Amino acid sequence: MDVLIGQLATGLSLGSILLLAALGLSLTFGQMGVINMAHGEFIMAGCYTAFVMQQVASSAGVSLLISLVVGFVVGGAMGALLEVTLIQRMYDRPLDTLLVTFGVGLILQQVARDVFGAPAVNVVAPTWLSGGVEILGAVVPKTRIFIFLLAVACVVALATALKLSPMGRRIRAVVANRDLAETSGISSRQTDITTFFIGSGLAAVAGVALTLIGSTSPTVGQSYLIDAFLVVVVGGLGQIKGTVIAAFALGFLNSFIEYNSTASLAKVIVFVIIVIFLQVRPQGLFTIRTRSLV
Amino acid sequence: MRTSWRTRGAQKILGRWQTWAGFGVAAVLLFGLAPAVLSEFRLSLLGKFLCFAIVAVGIGLAWGRGGMLVLGQGVFFGLGGYMMGMHLKIADAQLRGDDVPDFMQIAGVRELPSYWEPFASPAFTLLAIVVVPTAIAAALGLGVFKRRVKGAYFAILSQALAAALAILLVGQTSIGGSNGLNRFRTFFGFTLNDPANRRMLYFIAAGVLLIVVAVVRQLMQSRYGELLVAVRDGEERVRFLGYDPANIKVVAYTVAACFASIAGALFAPIVGFIAPSQVGVLPSIAFLIGVAIGGRTTLLGPVLGAIGVAWARTLFSERFPSEWTYAQGLLFIVVVGFFPAGLAGLGVLLRRRRRAKPTAAPEPVSETDPDAEKVGAST
Numbered sequence: 001m002d003v004l005i006g007q008l009a010t011g012l013s014l015g016s017i018l019l020l021a022a023l024g025l026s027l028t029f030g031q032m033g034v035i036n037m038a039h040g041e042f043i044m045a046g047c048y049t050a051f052v053m054q055q056v057a058s059s060a061g062v063s064l065l066i067s068l069v070v071g072f073v074v075g076g077a078m079g080a081l082l083e084v085t086l087i088q089r090m091y092d093r094p095l096d097t098l099l100v101t102f103g104v105g106l107i108l109q110q111v112a113r114d115v116f117g118a119p120a121v122n123v124v125a126p127t128w129l130s131g132g133v134e135i136l137g138a139v140v141p142k143t144r145i146f147i148f149l150l151a152v153a154c155v156v157a158l159a160t161a162l163k164l165s166p167m168g169r170r171i172r173a174v175v176a177n178r179d180l181a182e183t184s185g186i187s188s189r190q191t192d193i194t195t196f197f198i199g200s201g202l203a204a205v206a207g208v209a210l211t212l213i214g215s216t217s218p219t220v221g222q223s224y225l226i227d228a229f230l231v232v233v234v235g236g237l238g239q240i241k242g243t244v245i246a247a248f249a250l251g252f253l254n255s256f257i258e259y260n261s262t263a264s265l266a267k268v269i270v271f272v273i274i275v276i277f278l279q280v281r282p283q284g285l286f287t288i289r290t291r292s293l294v
Numbered sequence: 295m296r297t298s299w300r301t302r303g304a305q306k307i308l309g310r311w312q313t314w315a316g317f318g319v320a321a322v323l324l325f326g327l328a329p330a331v332l333s334e335f336r337l338s339l340l341g342k343f344l345c346f347a348i349v350a351v352g353i354g355l356a357w358g359r360g361g362m363l364v365l366g367q368g369v370f371f372g373l374g375g376y377m378m379g380m381h382l383k384i385a386d387a388q389l390r391g392d393d394v395p396d397f398m399q400i401a402g403v404r405e406l407p408s409y410w411e412p413f414a415s416p417a418f419t420l421l422a423i424v425v426v427p428t429a430i431a432a433a434l435g436l437g438v439f440k441r442r443v444k445g446a447y448f449a450i451l452s453q454a455l456a457a458a459l460a461i462l463l464v465g466q467t468s469i470g471g472s473n474g475l476n477r478f479r480t481f482f483g484f485t486l487n488d489p490a491n492r493r494m495l496y497f498i499a500a501g502v503l504l505i506v507v508a509v510v511r512q513l514m515q516s517r518y519g520e521l522l523v524a525v526r527d528g529e530e531r532v533r534f535l536g537y538d539p540a541n542i543k544v545v546a547y548t549v550a551a552c553f554a555s556i557a558g559a560l561f562a563p564i565v566g567f568i569a570p571s572q573v574g575v576l577p578s579i580a581f582l583i584g585v586a587i588g589g590r591t592t593l594l595g596p597v598l599g600a601i602g603v604a605w606a607r608t609l610f611s612e613r614f615p616s617e618w619t620y621a622q623g624l625l626f627i628v629v630v631g632f633f634p635a636g637l638a639g640l641g642v643l644l645r646r647r648r649r650a651k652p653t654a655a656p657e658p659v660s661e662t663d664p665d666a667e668k669v670g671a672s673t
Contacts, residue, residue, distance in 0.1 A: 029446075095445065105623075110616055233451075264461045265465070268458045
């Protein structure tokens with residue numbers, strides 16, 4: 001029973017990390033159809049933002065909260081810049097976008113390596129997050145709970161913004177029917193940039209949170225990127241609830257398989273399960289129904 | 295189609311003559327000039343580049359002609375390399391009279407793991423190098439393409455496969471862990487210290503490259519080649535015409551995988567090691583850049599691009615590691631973003647300009663595909 005609770009907690013924690021990393025992708029990939037391989041580097045940018053803020057601010061407790069906000073802006077600005085300079089020209093060539101943004105990612109990694117050095121750096125977790133909480137006999141670190149709450153907060157904020165705010169309505173309108181949205185007076189260019197800003201900003205927020213559970217190196221983003229993409233693929237394009245369910249499902253799956261075998265084998269087994277899953281639902285868990293062939 | 299059906303027959307004859315000439319030139323360069331001019335070390339280096347070129351030919355088929363972005367060719371490259379490596383390690387151990395390869399002895403393993411045992415047989419190893427990746431690619435391809443998973447989904451899945459295999463290999467100490475397999479002493483009975491034998495390996499790689507190019511050329515000249523390009527440019531239309539695009543794509547994907555595996559199997563003895571670092575996401579994507587630069591829809595573009603990029607990497611990456619990474623990133627951005635047809639696209643541009651003049655000569659198309667300029671529509 002203790003083992004079960006422990007594995008559930010690990011799965012929940014892994015799921016919330018995946019969710020944070022994939023949430024931004026579900027906007028840029030899911031809603032806009034852009035495969036942004038530099039997304040991982042936006043996560044990395046968030047990690048280094050947290051690192052820099054900690055050097056600047058005196059107390060670790062405050063710097064974490066500041067860097068969540070600063071990270072969002074930094075990541076968002078990088079994403080918007082990428083959209084304006086490169087991605088905007090290539091909306092009709094999604095596969096080429098993948099390779100171009102991979103090149104951007106390579107450059108950003110090297111920039112991080114040249115600025116911060118290749119060895120990993122550490123961000124000190126604030127004192128109010130040290131220690132653990134006992135839940136049903138299993139001790140769960142507070143940092144993990146913080147990440148879970150942060151993921152929930154991000155999902156709620158994003159869902160609310162998309163559902164209720166005028167900006168969210170514009171984003172949904174452009175996703176649903178670009179031409180019709182333009183006809184109604186919405187600037188689809190403006191909306192694309194906004195969507196990209198939010199998606200990339202969320203990646204950086206994920207990065208800030210990741211500093212709590214691991215060290216920061218120039219390749220930190222790479223390690224989360226593929227998992228995040230798989231979450232979006234399994235969840236289905238265009239819907240946040242799919243991403244949420246897929247993130248936690250993959251989190252639980254991973255932690256339970258890992259417990260019964262090894263970490264490296266778990267990755268392979270999860271991959272096989274995903275391919276089998278796509279046999280049943282090639283479009284992922286949830287999709288917006290259309291009559292188009294593509 | 296820029297060419298009408300009438301001129302096409304004439305072009306095929308013309309193309310055949312020119313292709314043979316091209317093959318002749320390539321054969322003279324690879325078998326005559328290179329061994330005569332290059333030192334022992336450089337020849338073996340060129341052999342390594344030729345391995346990458348073999349992978350590139352397959353990627354050109356699957357990606358350039360078929361529109362499938364194969365981000366996981368490192369998987370098949372690694373499979374071939376590891377299977378060859380396992381056989382070489384067992385052969386070395388048998389030569390010394392040991393039961394297990396040297397790295398297992400150090401780790402204290404006294405008995406060969408069961409999945410190693412079949413690779414003691416050279417015939418089985420050679421067969422497995424061709425059959426295993428083909429079977430995996432066919433199974434994965436059928437599973438994915440039959441369900442109409444395509445475009446970005448397929449690209450991500452193939453990349454996830456590369457990541458998964460690399461992680462799996464690092465975790466298995468019984469196959470060398472993150473060090474991989476290295477220090478091969480013999481190659482099917484030939485000692486690798488002997489320069490003559492290393493030269494033989496180079497000749498094998500060069501021969502395989504020529505064969506692989508010829509296979510792809512035949513595929514592209516056939517009805518199948520037309521269908522593959524048609525699937526790339528309008529999958530739904532091909533389906534409505536009564537073909538199953540999935541089968542067409544699976545063939546190209548499987549052939550590409552098979553090429554990558556053979557290349558890996560040659561890479562291991564030529565370079566002397568095979569490791570998870572050759573398998574993962576980064577090397578898998580790195581295969582693509584040469585193809586993109588050379589011209590993904592052409593026959594020889596990927597070959598020249600792959601050799602060029604590999605040569606540049608050897609030249610610069612050790613002396614200027616940081617600058618090389620920047621250059622690599624910039625290459626992806628500039629070539630794929632702004633010149634998707636690659637260097638071969640320049641040739642097409644020039645030719646078109648020449649054709650615009652009234653006295654233009656009949657267009658010598660053979661290596662380049664008539665659809666070279668339509669690279670963009672590759673979803």
